[in-house]
Amino acid sequence: MTKTINLTLKVWRQKSPKDKGHFETYHARNISTDMSFLEMLDVINEQLTLDGREPIAFDHDCREGICGMCGAVVNGRPHGPEKETTLCQLHMRHFKDGDVLAIEPWRARAFKVVKDLVMDRTPLDEIMQAGGYISVNAGSAPDANTIPVPAETAELAMDAAQCIGCGACVAACPNASAMLFVGAKVSHLALLPQGRPEAARRAIRMIREMDNLGFGNCSNETECEAECPKGISITNIARLNREFFKASFFASEK
Amino acid sequence: MVLDAKVPGGPLAQKWDRHRFELKLVSPANKRKFTIIVVGTGLAGGSAAATLAELGYNVKSFCIQDSPRRAHSIAAQGGINAAKNYPNDGDSIWRLFYDTIKGGDFRAREANVYRLAQVSNLIIDHCTAQGIPFAREYGGLLANRSFGGAQVSRTFYARGQTGQQLLLGAYSAMMRQVTAGKIRVFPRREMLDLVLVNGHAKGIITRNLITGELERHAADAVVLATGGYANVYFLSTNAMSSNVTATYRAYKRGAFFANPCFTQIHPTCIPVHGTYQSKLTLMSESLRNDGRVWVPKKPGDKRPPNEIPEEERDYYLERKYPSFGNLVPRDVASRNAKAQCDQGKGVGETGLAVYLDFADAIKRDGREVIERKYGNLFAMYQKITGEDPYQTPMKIYPAVHYTMGGLWVDYNLMSTIDGLFVIGEANFSDHGANRLGASALMQGLADGYFILPYTIGDYLAGYLGEKVSTDHSSFKEVEKEVREKTDRLLAIGGKRTVDDFHRQLGLIMWDYCGMSRTNEGLEKARRMVRELRAEFWENALVPGNDRDLNQSLERAGRVADFLEFAELMIVDALARQESCGGHFNEAYQTEDNEALRDDENFCHVAAWQYKGVDQEPELHKEPLVFENVKLTQRSYK
Numbered sequence: 001m002t003k004t005i006n007l008t009l010k011v012w013r014q015k016s017p018k019d020k021g022h023f024e025t026y027h028a029r030n031i032s033t034d035m036s037f038l039e040m041l042d043v044i045n046e047q048l049t050l051d052g053r054e055p056i057a058f059d060h061d062c063r064e065g066i067c068g069m070c071g072a073v074v075n076g077r078p079h080g081p082e083k084e085t086t087l088c089q090l091h092m093r094h095f096k097d098g099d100v101l102a103i104e105p106w107r108a109r110a111f112k113v114v115k116d117l118v119m120d121r122t123p124l125d126e127i128m129q130a131g132g133y134i135s136v137n138a139g140s141a142p143d144a145n146t147i148p149v150p151a152e153t154a155e156l157a158m159d160a161a162q163c164i165g166c167g168a169c170v171a172a173c174p175n176a177s178a179m180l181f182v183g184a185k186v187s188h189l190a191l192l193p194q195g196r197p198e199a200a201r202r203a204i205r206m207i208r209e210m211d212n213l214g215f216g217n218c219s220n221e222t223e224c225e226a227e228c229p230k231g232i233s234i235t236n237i238a239r240l241n242r243e244f245f246k247a248s249f250f251a252s253e254k
Numbered sequence: 255m256v257l258d259a260k261v262p263g264g265p266l267a268q269k270w271d272r273h274r275f276e277l278k279l280v281s282p283a284n285k286r287k288f289t290i291i292v293v294g295t296g297l298a299g300g301s302a303a304a305t306l307a308e309l310g311y312n313v314k315s316f317c318i319q320d321s322p323r324r325a326h327s328i329a330a331q332g333g334i335n336a337a338k339n340y341p342n343d344g345d346s347i348w349r350l351f352y353d354t355i356k357g358g359d360f361r362a363r364e365a366n367v368y369r370l371a372q373v374s375n376l377i378i379d380h381c382t383a384q385g386i387p388f389a390r391e392y393g394g395l396l397a398n399r400s401f402g403g404a405q406v407s408r409t410f411y412a413r414g415q416t417g418q419q420l421l422l423g424a425y426s427a428m429m430r431q432v433t434a435g436k437i438r439v440f441p442r443r444e445m446l447d448l449v450l451v452n453g454h455a456k457g458i459i460t461r462n463l464i465t466g467e468l469e470r471h472a473a474d475a476v477v478l479a480t481g482g483y484a485n486v487y488f489l490s491t492n493a494m495s496s497n498v499t500a501t502y503r504a505y506k507r508g509a510f511f512a513n514p515c516f517t518q519i520h521p522t523c524i525p526v527h528g529t530y531q532s533k534l535t536l537m538s539e540s541l542r543n544d545g546r547v548w549v550p551k552k553p554g555d556k557r558p559p560n561e562i563p564e565e566e567r568d569y570y571l572e573r574k575y576p577s578f579g580n581l582v583p584r585d586v587a588s589r590n591a592k593a594q595c596d597q598g599k600g601v602g603e604t605g606l607a608v609y610l611d612f613a614d615a616i617k618r619d620g621r622e623v624i625e626r627k628y629g630n631l632f633a634m635y636q637k638i639t640g641e642d643p644y645q646t647p648m649k650i651y652p653a654v655h656y657t658m659g660g661l662w663v664d665y666n667l668m669s670t671i672d673g674l675f676v677i678g679e680a681n682f683s684d685h686g687a688n689r690l691g692a693s694a695l696m697q698g699l700a701d702g703y704f705i706l707p708y709t710i711g712d713y714l715a716g717y718l719g720e721k722v723s724t725d726h727s728s729f730k731e732v733e734k735e736v737r738e739k740t741d742r743l744l745a746i747g748g749k750r751t752v753d754d755f756h757r758q759l760g761l762i763m764w765d766y767c768g769m770s771r772t773n774e775g776l777e778k779a780r781r782m783v784r785e786l787r788a789e790f791w792e793n794a795l796v797p798g799n800d801r802d803l804n805q806s807l808e809r810a811g812r813v814a815d816f817l818e819f820a821e822l823m824i825v826d827a828l829a830r831q832e833s834c835g836g837h838f839n840e841a842y843q844t845e846d847n848e849a850l851r852d853d854e855n856f857c858h859v860a861a862w863q864y865k866g867v868d869q870e871p872e873l874h875k876e877p878l879v880f881e882n883v884k885l886t887q888r889s890y891k
Contacts, residue, residue: 049751089637132429141376141379144383162418
């Protein structure tokens with residue numbers, strides 16, 4: 001049955017990238033435990049609007065855990081306390097009456113805060129531009145069943161391909177590294193026969209771009225895996241390292 | 255004005271080949287002289303942007319989110335159809351064509367649908383080459399599953415995330431072209447109007463959602479791939495930012511809007527649970543492959559499902575439709591669920607739900623098999639409802655999901671405005687009055703990868719050497735109008751939030767222009783929408799200003815357009831005095847409560863021309879001619 005709880009929220013408010021930013025306190029009253037976290041923020045925003053104050057800016061879109069647009073750090077954890085759950089799929093039944101929640105944007109050198117909880121994650125697009133694709137033009141493909149792919153391999157590729165690009169791994173990492181993000185993409189494509197021709201160049205270019213954009217390196221903290229809403233495994237980072245070393249030693253491209 | 259669909263002559267199976275030969279070409283050296291604007295980066299917009307760039311055109315790509323990878327195609331779960339006939343179960347291009355025409359209740363253009371079935375196979379080839387991790391059999395070849403409205407297995411899938419994987423494929427192809435210098439991406443932009451120069455679409459006005467600045471963008475042609483308008487109902491399975499603004503503004507500039515009353519209610523969604531709810535979540539229709547739909551036989555039976563014995567359950571879809579069973583098309587499944595709930599047999603706290611039960615499938619195949627097929631959907635269900643579907647049946651209820659209506663386009667996907675092309679869900683073209691499952695991904699990618707890239711050249715070839723610039727007076731005028739509208743929204747200074755208006759509009763549309771419609775209800779809804787619209791412009795409260803990230807202002811503009819567009823839907827529903835597919839007027843039904851078409855009077859596309867706010871739009875009819883299929887009463891018994 002539906003029940004309601006009261007919470008105290010300490011929300012990061014920041015007018016613009018240049019503004020210093022600060023926490024503001026709000027009281028969330030009579031919050032139904034069937035609500036999602038973002039619906040709880042909607043309720044706060046409706047009230048702020050009616051009170052003549054500016055609502056909290058936050059990113060969100062699909063609200064079913066797949067677009068990767070939403071995300072905030074709740075009490076120190078990206079996307080909040082539930083395992084393998086995006087903020088939009090986090091329900092209030094996981095909180096207790098009287099809880100105090102600190103809500104802030106991802107903190108990482110490569111991601112600038114745009115306003116309140118809204119961040120600029122275009123560096124992830126830039127990493128993709130460096131090589132996160134298979135070069136094939138529309139119209140030139142052979143029949144899909146020409147190249148068999150073992151079911152197990154396809155499943156492993158799919159495990160990696162599930163990444164939603166939300167950036168929680170970067171936010172969780174003490175080095176603000178994007179290795180899980182890059183590892184997932186490199187693994188997905190390197191596992192499949194279609195992705196092999198460009199595997200070396202992809203690994204080298206994506207890693208280089210990640211470094212250029214100010215992301216840190218991996219020091220095996222495994223925080224990324226713990227916080228990834230899609231449960232992407234750090235074995236993908238191991239595979240990325242293998243692809244990268246192989247490419248560095250043997251590939252013609254440096 | 256006579257609507258010319260420009261359908262090529264000759265036998266159905268040869269039309270597209272013949273047309274491709276007859277289309278004018280732009281030489282590779284000249285392609286680089288043209289710039290094309292593509293608005294939206296879902297499956298249609300993303301694939302079009304990538305392919306146009308591969309061909310050598312300069313592409314400016316716009317999206318409302320922070321990255322093109324987030325468009326709502328990403329949420330499509332179940333799969334994508336193609337006529338590969340890999341399972342050797344009797345599929346063919348002709349059968350896919352026929353199923354789609356029939357599923358759409360004979361309200362789509364034959365030639366378009368046939369072409370869609372033809373290119374479906376190319377899509378699977380291309381996406382596999384892109385590295386989409388489609389499900390495989392143990393021998394390494396591609397796996398298929400069944401979907402509603404078909405008796406063959408023709409649906410390719412990547413677990414329950416097919417839309418995500420296909421979209422990331424199109425997005426990756428786009429990113430490759432960004433590096434090649436052929437695509438410029440403009441994220442966090444909202445198209446607020448279309449700019450016409452001498453009657454041709456030559457640009458758009460966008461709002462930079464971060465800075466609030468209005469921007470002018472010029473091009474040789476404009477492609478809209480801005481999705482559907484299901485959010486007119488407030489609660490739908492669409493993403494929060496999905497809206498009608500781009501297509502509605504194009505409509506106000508002269509593009510005809512076709513069949514706006516054709517909306518699809520998806521049968522397998524998680525039921526509504528509270529007034530604060532912001533959106534509905536769909537569970538893939540593929541669940542109906544293994545799940546059995548039932549309600550208690552006795553109205554008002556409040557026992558928990560596991561205490562209701564087998565003989566007191568009514569598996570109503572299997573009973574009423576023995577040959578298709580739980581796999582009847584979406585509109586049939588949705589209406590039946592509503593009918594059961596109307597009889598008081600609905601389950602759950604609200605009584606607005608039916609069971610979708612996997613107990614038999616788990617007993618038959620084992621939990622592991624079911625988990626592999628639907629694991630992510632089961633997990634999603636559990637997250638939202640707090641119930642474990644492996645132990646207790648899911649509760650489902652229909653929700654608005656997709657809109658078949660959209661801007662009218664000819665066979666070349668060009669609207670009634672020269673140079674304005676419309677693709678994907680934003681156009682009206684291929685699904686008639688009802689879309690079959692796994693066909694939306696197919697249509698979006700068909701338009702973007704394999705149709706528009708050919709047909710747009712035919713238009714551009716005629717305008718080589720013409721210059722367009724944002725200095726033209728049309729850009730200045732349209733920008734001024736956009737600015738005035740924004741100022742007006744900010745100046746209302748009322749007492750009700752924009753979401754509050756949107757929620758009320760949604761309820762009106764759901765009650766009177768939803769799953770089941772009556773003439774009295776529609777008339778009443780029209781009055782209510784007009785009153786609500788008038789109140790909006792007096793009493794809406796839009797905080798903040800226009801020189802900043804202002805999400806309330808964004809929503810206000812969208813809701814203002816929904817408030818006008820809703821009336822157009824109602825007008826269209828009233829004009830179509832028949833039932834067909836997703837449009838069900840209670841006055842027109844068979845003895846078995848199926849939609850009863852009137853082919854003599856309504857076998858046409860209803861295309862509406864804008865005549866001014868509070869003015870009657872003008873109806874233009876494109877007759878639908880069926881030379882290859884016989885119009886029948888749809889039957890899924």
